[in-house]
Amino acid sequence: xASASIxxxxxxxxxxHPSPPPTYSPPLSFPPPEDLVPTVTRLxxxxxxxxxxxxxxxxxxxxxxxxxxxxxxxxxxxxxxxRVNLIGEHIDYSWxxxxxMATVHDVLVAVCVLPQNDPVADDRIIxxxxxxxxxxxRVFNTRDFQDPFFEISTTGTDVDWSxxxxxxxxxxxxxxxxxxxxxxxxxxxxxxxxxxxxxxAGLSASSAxxxxxxxxxxxxxxxSMIEKSFLVNSSxxxxxxxxxxxxxxxxxxxxxxxxDHALLxxxxxxxxxxxxRVLDTVPPLCFVLAxxxxxAANRAETGPDTYNVRVVETVLAAEILARKYxxxxxEIRDGFGGTLRGFYDRVCEQExxxxxxxxxxxxxxxxxxxxxxxxxxxxxxxxxxxxxKLGQKTEDMxxxxxxxxxxxxxxxxxxxxxxxxxxxxxxxxCFSSLLASSTVHLRTLSGSESRxxxxxxxxxxxxSQASCANFFECSCPEVDELTQIARRYGAAGSRMTGTGWGxxxxxxxxxxxxxxxxxxxxxxxxxxxxxxLSASQLEEAVFAIRPGNGTALAKIEDx
Numbered sequence: 001x002a003s004a005s006i007x008x009x010x011x012x013x014x015x016x017h018p019s020p021p022p023t024y025s026p027p028l029s030f031p032p033p034e035d036l037v038p039t040v041t042r043l044x045x046x047x048x049x050x051x052x053x054x055x056x057x058x059x060x061x062x063x064x065x066x067x068x069x070x071x072x073x074x075x076x077x078x079x080x081x082x083r084v085n086l087i088g089e090h091i092d093y094s095w096x097x098x099x100x101m102a103t104v105h106d107v108l109v110a111v112c113v114l115p116q117n118d119p120v121a122d123d124r125i126i127x128x129x130x131x132x133x134x135x136x137x138r139v140f141n142t143r144d145f146q147d148p149f150f151e152i153s154t155t156g157t158d159v160d161w162s163x164x165x166x167x168x169x170x171x172x173x174x175x176x177x178x179x180x181x182x183x184x185x186x187x188x189x190x191x192x193x194x195x196x197x198x199x200x201a202g203l204s205a206s207s208a209x210x211x212x213x214x215x216x217x218x219x220x221x222x223x224s225m226i227e228k229s230f231l232v233n234s235s236x237x238x239x240x241x242x243x244x245x246x247x248x249x250x251x252x253x254x255x256x257x258x259x260d261h262a263l264l265x266x267x268x269x270x271x272x273x274x275x276x277r278v279l280d281t282v283p284p285l286c287f288v289l290a291x292x293x294x295x296a297a298n299r300a301e302t303g304p305d306t307y308n309v310r311v312v313e314t315v316l317a318a319e320i321l322a323r324k325y326x327x328x329x330x331e332i333r334d335g336f337g338g339t340l341r342g343f344y345d346r347v348c349e350q351e352x353x354x355x356x357x358x359x360x361x362x363x364x365x366x367x368x369x370x371x372x373x374x375x376x377x378x379x380x381x382x383x384x385x386x387x388x389k390l391g392q393k394t395e396d397m398x399x400x401x402x403x404x405x406x407x408x409x410x411x412x413x414x415x416x417x418x419x420x421x422x423x424x425x426x427x428x429x430c431f432s433s434l435l436a437s438s439t440v441h442l443r444t445l446s447g448s449e450s451r452x453x454x455x456x457x458x459x460x461x462x463x464s465q466a467s468c469a470n471f472f473e474c475s476c477p478e479v480d481e482l483t484q485i486a487r488r489y490g491a492a493g494s495r496m497t498g499t500g501w502g503x504x505x506x507x508x509x510x511x512x513x514x515x516x517x518x519x520x521x522x523x524x525x526x527x528x529x530x531x532x533l534s535a536s537q538l539e540e541a542v543f544a545i546r547p548g549n550g551t552a553l554a555k556i557e558d559x
Contacts, residue, residue, distance in 0.1 A: 035227055035228055035229070036225055036226065036227055036228065037215065037226045037227070037228055037231055037255070037551055037552065037553060038552050038553070039552070039553045039554075039555060040552045040553070040554050040555075040556070041554075041555055041556055041557070042556065043055055043056055043059060043554075043556065043559065045549075045552070046079065046549055046552055046554065047104065047548070047549075048104075048259060048546070048548070050546070051104050051548075055104075056559065058194070058196070059108075059556075059559045060559055061130075062077075062108060062110055062130065062192065062194050063559055065130055065192060066110050066112070066190075066192045069128060069190075069192060070112060070126075070190040070192075072112045072114070072190060073112065074110045074111065074112055074192075075111055075112050075113045075220075075555075076110075076111055076216075076219055076553055076554060076555045077108050077109065077110045077111070077553075077554040077555075077556070078108075078109040078111065078212040078213070078215040078216035078219060078551075078553055078554075079106050079107070079108050079109075079212060079551065079552050079553075079554055080106060080107055080208040080209075080211035080212035080215065080254045080255070080550075080551040081102040081103050081104065081105060081106040081107075081197075081208060081254055081257055081548050081549070081550060081551070082102070082103045082105050082106065082107075082197040082203040082204045082205055082208050082254070083100045083101065083102055083103060083203065083204045083207075083208075083249070083250055083253035083254055083257075084100060084101055084103055084203065084287070084289060084497050084498075084504075084506050084545060085098060085099070085100040085249065085253070085497045085498060085506075086099045086100060086101060086262055086287070086431070086461075086497070086506060087099050087424075087427055087428055087431045087460060087461060087464050087495070088100075088249070088424060088425070088427070088428040088464075089424065089464065089468050089472070089474070089495075089496065089497070089498075089500070090247075090310055090314075090420070090421070090424075090468075090472055090474060090500075091247075091421050091424050091425055091428070092247030092248055092249035092265070092267065093245065093246070093247030093248075093311050093314065093333070093339075094247075094314050094318070094339045094340040094341050094421050094425075095267045095268050095333065095339045095340075095341040095342070096267075096340070096341050096421065096424075096425035096428065097264055097265060097266040097267070097425070097428055097429075097432075098249045098264075098265050098428060099262050099263065099264055099265070099276070099428050099431060099432050099435075100249055100250075100252075100253035100262065100263055100265065101253065101257065101261070101262045101263060101278070101547035101548075102253050102254060102256075102257025102258075102263075102547060102548045102549065102550050103197070103203065103545060103547075103548050104545070104546065104548040105196050105197040105198075105203065105548075106195070106196065106197065106208060106212075106548075107193065107194075107195040107197060107205065107208040107209045107211075107212045108193065108194045108195070108212070109165075109191060109192075109193055109209075109212040109213055109215075109216040110191065110192045110193070110194070111189055111190070111191050111216050111219070111220060112189065112190040112191075113187050113188070113189055113220045114187065114188040114189070114190065115187075116187075116188075118188070120188070121187075121188040122188055123146055123186070123187075123188055124144060124145065124146050124188060125143075125144075125145055125146070125186070125188075125189045125191065126142065126143070126144050126189075126190050126191065127142065127143040127144075127145075127162055127165055127191045127193070128140075128142045128143075128191070128192050128193070129142075129161060129192070129193045129194075129195075130192060130193065130194045131193070131194065131195055139161070140161050141160075143160075143162040159242060163241075163242060164206055164209040164210050164213065164242070165191075165193070165209065165213040166213075166241070167210050167213070167238045167239055167241040167242055168209070168210045168211070168212070168213025168214035168215075168216070168217060168235070168238050169213060169214070169217050170238060170241055171210075171214045171234045171235060171237060171238030172213075172214050172217035172218045172221065172234075172238075173186075173217075174234070174237070174238075175214075175218060175222075175230075175234055185221070186217075186220075186221065187220055187221070189220060191216070193209070195208070195209065198291060198504075198540070200295040200296050200502070200503070201291050201296055201498070201503050201504050202296035202496070202497060202498025202499050202500065202502065202503025202504050203497075203498060203503070203504060204250040204253070204254065204498065206239070206242075207235065207239060207246070207250035207251050207254060208250075208254050210235050210238050210239050210251075211231065211235045211251055211254050211255060211551055212551070214231065214234060214235055214238055215231060215551060215553060218231075219553055228255045228256055228550075228551070229270060229271050229272070231251075231255050231551065232248065232251045232252050232255050232256070232271050233248075233271060235251040235254075235255070236248045236251050239251075240405075243304075243308075243405055243406055244307070244308075244405070245307070245308055245311045245336070245404075245405040247267075247311075248265075248267055248271060249265055252265040252271055252273055253265065253273075253550075254550060254551055255550050255551045256273035256550050257547065257548055257549050257550030257551070258275040258547070258549065258550065259546075259547060259548055259549045260277060260278065260546065260547055261275035261276055261277050261278060261547050262275075262276045262278050262432075262435060262547060263275060263276070264276055264428075264432045268341070276432055276435045276436055277435075278435055278547060281453065281454075283510050283511040283512050284510075284511040285454070285457075285508065285510070285511075286508075286509050286510065286511050286514050286544055286546075287506055287507065287508060287509065287544065287545050287546075288486065288491065288506070288507045288509050288514060288517050288518060288521075288542065288543070288544055288545070289497075289504055289505070289506055289507075289542065289543060289544075289545045290482050290486065290504060290505045290507070290521050290525070290541065290542040291503070291504050291540075291541045291542065292476070292478040292479050292482055292502055292503060292504065292505070293478075293529075293530060293541065294476055294478045294479070294501075294502035294503070295502050295503075296498060296499055296500065296501060296502040296503030296504075304405075304406040304407055304408040305408050305409075306474070306499075306500075306501055307499055308405045308406060308407050309407055309408075309409045309412070310417060310472065310474070311405070312401050312402060312407055312409075312412070313412050313413060313414055313417040314339070314340055314417050314418065314421055315333075315336060315337035315338065315339070315401060316337070316386055316390065316397075316401060316412065316414060317340065317372070317376070317414040317415075317417060317418040318330060318337065318338040318339050318340045318342060318343045318418075319337055319338050319390060320375060320386075320389045320390055320414065321340075321343045321371060321372065321375055321418075322338055322342070322343050322346065323389075323390065323391060324371075324375050324389075325343075325347070325350075325371060327343060327346035327347065327350060328346060330342035330343060330346070336401075336404065337400075337401060340418060340421045340422060341425070343368070344364065344368050344422065344425075347364065347367060347368055347371070348364050351364075351367070358430070361426060361429060362426070365422055365423060365425075365426045368422050369419055369422055369423065372415060372418045372419055372422065373415065373419075375389075375415075376414045376415035376418070377415075378415070379413045379415055379416055380411045380412070380413055381411065381412055381413075381414060382410065382411055383397070383398065383409075383410065383411075383412070386412055386414070413473075416470075416471040416472070416473075417471065417472060419467075419471055420467045420468070420471035420472040423463075423467060424464060424467060427460045427463060427464055430460055431457060431460045431461075434453065434456055434457055434460075435457070454492040454508065454510060455492055457492060457493060457508055458491070458492025458493025458494075458508050459493065460493065461492075461493030461494060461495045461506075461507075461508055462483075462487070462493050462494065462495065464495045465480075465483050465494065465495035465496060468495065468496055468500065469496075472500075474496070474499070474500030474501055475496050475500055475501075476500075476501055476502055478502070478529070479496045479500075479502065479503070479505055481525060482494070482505045482521065482525055483495060483496070483505050483507070485520055485521055485524045485525055486505065486507040486509075486517050486520070486521060487507075488520065488524075489513075489516050489517045489519070489520030489521070490509065490510070490513035490516045490517050490520075491507035491508060491509045491513070491517050492508045492509065492510070493507065493508040494506070494507035494508070495507075506545075509544075514544050518542055518543070518544070521542050522538055522542060526538060526541060526542070
């Protein structure tokens, strides 16, 4: 646990979880096309020209493998990408906006829906995975089931790979019950999964798998239009089958992704994503991803000790702050508890502050942080002490906040978690504003003139990393080392990305410094810690990354 002597992260000014479980009614009018999950007929509609050659080869292999495995052609492919969070870590479940981007790496769920008159139609779902050859140390056994709700457990300390498909399947069936439109019972399906998102790297492979699985089952069972926001909310609810109290950022980034854009994802009043272009600078702004090769926290398996504890800490902090400062009952997130954003907004209302300019936001952040420090004078509180501050019996508090999702914790840190969330939310606002300004102000600037812009973005990323390490305690020594090396070799900023406790870093790098940063990471990190890596393994561990397109349903006759 962090101690009171740990210095605060650099302040940004000195250098939603989605809504409650979805209910569905057919739209009274057709939503605009950009609000619907697109159906594409060309790979070019998914991937950029840079990635198209590799992806074309990959899809050719998928088609051939599917035909060899099932002796049937694919009906469609549900595709969802992973995500890299640029800034805004662990604040989505406090309903604060975040700034991720979709990746080119994705999960493909290839499906053949067999008609009832097909000779092998048997109401079974057969699920296979091509990743067994890519990751030989992981087990991807073929699954064959007729009753998907009971044959495979979707909870436990060692979650089977197929559980993520089943989570999406359950979400789709829930959709079918709620949807007034006509839906079909589960048909006979043959499914082949191909994912190239590195597993356990903090790039949201699991959420991408749930999203694509849910979309695949929806496409096989209903002809209804599928709205992006509904798919996001349904995927969040679906993933909770795995015991994960997800905030919604991963699903939103995967579904709403736009090529060459980051996404300012907000969760109030409803989940939404505003694209923010990231490449209009001179020299171009680039991102370098580096995998620490330390297995990141798998939220379905280690959540009771890490992720789920952080969610509970922020919720309890919000409830205690609201009680102490008499701001009224906070809006409840999914029947679970109040949020720090709810408290923040109430403070602003009490003080009569109108948000929208940096000075007002900065004043609000300082005041809320002051109240946090006034309320929690140390980092660790026992469960009994937290219950006393909440005005509840310990057993009642545990029953309400610590049983819906599994938790293993004797002490909670409410002060440092809250400070991180509040200050990180301000860093997101500053970072997204700077990105948006690049299109207007920096298109014609030379490299030397645009340097302060890169430095300002980098300082926000570095402050975020310091806060994740010191206040939220979700980094690790290897990730810290990667960020330090990247900065030494020219990155303007570098931070962890994703759930944490391992996984990847993302670094902001000018285009003319990308090679230096990648070579420096190979030399000082991988050659020292992992000297046996092959050239191809190194290329997969550290590389430049671009924002990619979001979820799509692909019906491509000629790959």
